[in-house]
Amino acid sequence: MSNPAAVEERHATWLELFFDLVIVAAVAQLAHLLHEDLSLKQVGVFAILYYAMWSVWTSFSLYANVRADRVSQRPILVAMFGIAVMAAAIPHAVHGPGDDYRVFVLAYVGCRILAAFTWKRSNLVPTDWPAARQGNGVIPWIVSLWLADSRYYLWLAGVVLDIVTSFVLSLDPDKQIAAEQREQQKQREVWLRRMARNVRRRPVRVPELPDIQAARPNAPHLGERLGLFVIIVLGEAVAQLVSAAAGVPEWDRALWLSVIAGFGLLVAIWYLTLQYGSSSLPNYGARTFALRLTLPAHYVMTGAIVAMSAGLGLIAAHPGEHLPAADRWVLCGGAAFYFLVATITGARGGVPVRWVFGWGVPAVAFTLLLGAFGSPLPGWAVAAILVVIALWHISYRVIDPEQRERRITQVRAGVKNVDEG
Numbered sequence: 001m002s003n004p005a006a007v008e009e010r011h012a013t014w015l016e017l018f019f020d021l022v023i024v025a026a027v028a029q030l031a032h033l034l035h036e037d038l039s040l041k042q043v044g045v046f047a048i049l050y051y052a053m054w055s056v057w058t059s060f061s062l063y064a065n066v067r068a069d070r071v072s073q074r075p076i077l078v079a080m081f082g083i084a085v086m087a088a089a090i091p092h093a094v095h096g097p098g099d100d101y102r103v104f105v106l107a108y109v110g111c112r113i114l115a116a117f118t119w120k121r122s123n124l125v126p127t128d129w130p131a132a133r134q135g136n137g138v139i140p141w142i143v144s145l146w147l148a149d150s151r152y153y154l155w156l157a158g159v160v161l162d163i164v165t166s167f168v169l170s171l172d173p174d175k176q177i178a179a180e181q182r183e184q185q186k187q188r189e190v191w192l193r194r195m196a197r198n199v200r201r202r203p204v205r206v207p208e209l210p211d212i213q214a215a216r217p218n219a220p221h222l223g224e225r226l227g228l229f230v231i232i233v234l235g236e237a238v239a240q241l242v243s244a245a246a247g248v249p250e251w252d253r254a255l256w257l258s259v260i261a262g263f264g265l266l267v268a269i270w271y272l273t274l275q276y277g278s279s280s281l282p283n284y285g286a287r288t289f290a291l292r293l294t295l296p297a298h299y300v301m302t303g304a305i306v307a308m309s310a311g312l313g314l315i316a317a318h319p320g321e322h323l324p325a326a327d328r329w330v331l332c333g334g335a336a337f338y339f340l341v342a343t344i345t346g347a348r349g350g351v352p353v354r355w356v357f358g359w360g361v362p363a364v365a366f367t368l369l370l371g372a373f374g375s376p377l378p379g380w381a382v383a384a385i386l387v388v389i390a391l392w393h394i395s396y397r398v399i400d401p402e403q404r405e406r407r408i409t410q411v412r413a414g415v416k417n418v419d420e421g
Contacts (some may be wrong), residue, residue: 026087034310059115127173128291137162237309244316254320261383268390307334315379332371
């Protein structure tokens with residue numbers, strides 16, 4: 001990635017914001033998978049289908065980020081339609097009889113192939129996240145069109161292949177560029193052979209193929225795009241909470257406590273993710289990460305927020321009641337994955353060891369214990385305890401002396417800049 005100081009400031013365009021609208025519908029459909037007949041298999045299917053939707057959004061968002069004003073609108077609008085079809089086909093992909101799941105698969109494969117073709121036309125290679133341009137991960141999805149009984153295993157293989165391939169290839173950007181240049185040379189040789197057959201009939205000009213280059217993402221703009229995705233999933237969480245509360249016939253004490261605890265947890269997650277971290281990730285260190293680390297973490301973190309939103313909706317729909325074990329694990333499991341991402345990115349970001357073992361690891365451990373032994377508690381109490389855990393994370397900058405001194409220095413520097421201005 002290029003030096004942020006040398007990159008012009010950009011913000012999301014109207015096209016990108018319009019593209020994001022379809023994600024709202026897709027996230028809402030995916031959240032419903034965590035409401036009924038919940039099982040470990042259902043959670044796994046949610047994670048797979050969520051990755052499919054997220055990977056299409058990521059491929060085209062990276063393309064728009066790199067191309068800026070030269071972006072081609074048509075493929076993005078077609079991809080938007082494809083994601084809409086995927087969202088509408090989610091119930092059929094999970095519960096539909098016979099061949100109904102193929103609608104989702106065809107829409108997903110079509111979007112990924114379109115993304116690869118769009119990237120190739122730009123002659124840019126996203127070396128930090130090759131999955132945006134390559135289609136290796138869709139091969140198991142294509143095979144699943146003929147193997148319905150094994151489709152979930154094949155889809156999982158596709159997800160793993162996508163992530164592992166991107167991670168391994170991103171370690172050697174020069175090798176990626178060299179491979180694409182060889183492919184381009186092969187295309188040129190095909191052109192030359194075709195022209196050789198017609199050269200006696202009429203003169204033919206040999207086309208000049210543009211040079212293959214590594215894509216240079218605009219880091220601030222990409223951070224904003226990833227942050228907007230977080231806002232989308234948080235918006236779905238708010239919608240789940242409001243919709244569930246609206247269906248309760250009476251606003252009693254239990255409902256008030258459920259809504260306050262649920263909204264408090266969302267505010268804490270928003271603060272930790274977008275105000276407290278960097279690049280829309282709960283990162284407490286000073287380092288920045290390559291996309292091969294940032295994007296998988298973003299996938300897990302946003303998926304965890306969607307899971308929490310489903311759990312909060314169930315709490316508001318049944319205020320005062322004890323959460324069934326499966327529903328409690330949706331909420332606590334989502335929170336555990338969120339804090340796990342925070343711990344890993346914090347450790348990788350260079351935070352002190354005392355944060356890892358005083359804030360990160362305890363948050364994950366207490367959340368898992370709450371999921372395992374929280375059956376005697378009403379739903380609102382489970383949410384309230386998660387709020388306390390999130391607030392403990394937020395308190396790091398207040399309690400830790402180094403963080404407090406750094407914050408005071410930043411405030412003084414800001415005041416000095418204002419005075420000089």
